[in-house]
Amino acid sequence: MRPMLPELQIDDVVRLRKPHPCGNYKWKVYRLGADIGLECTQCGRRLMLPRRKLAGRIKQIMPRAEDIQQSSKLTDLP
Numbered sequence: 001m002r003p004m005l006p007e008l009q010i011d012d013v014v015r016l017r018k019p020h021p022c023g024n025y026k027w028k029v030y031r032l033g034a035d036i037g038l039e040c041t042q043c044g045r046r047l048m049l050p051r052r053k054l055a056g057r058i059k060q061i062m063p064r065a066e067d068i069q070q071s072s073k074l075t076d077l078p
């Protein structure tokens with residue numbers, strides 16, 4: 001069975017199964033195409049991964065900024 005790559009958008013932050021040598025797990029999507037461009041959120045290093053390869057490495061997609069804002073509006077009562 002082939003892993004499916006979830007729907008991604010530019011600026012989405014994904015968590016990978018293996019950490020970058022800098023110790024960081026989180027990567028920001030900066031380019032979409034046949035290959036996906038990822039930027040390490042800690043050291044800024046960039047890499048390109050084919051969709052299929054990335055699909056096998058993603059552990060989790062972090063909630064988008066808008067989603068966080070929306071949920072904090074609900075809980076941010078005085």
Ligand SMILES: [Zn+2]
Nearest residue numbers: 020022040043
């Ligand atoms: Zn890094």
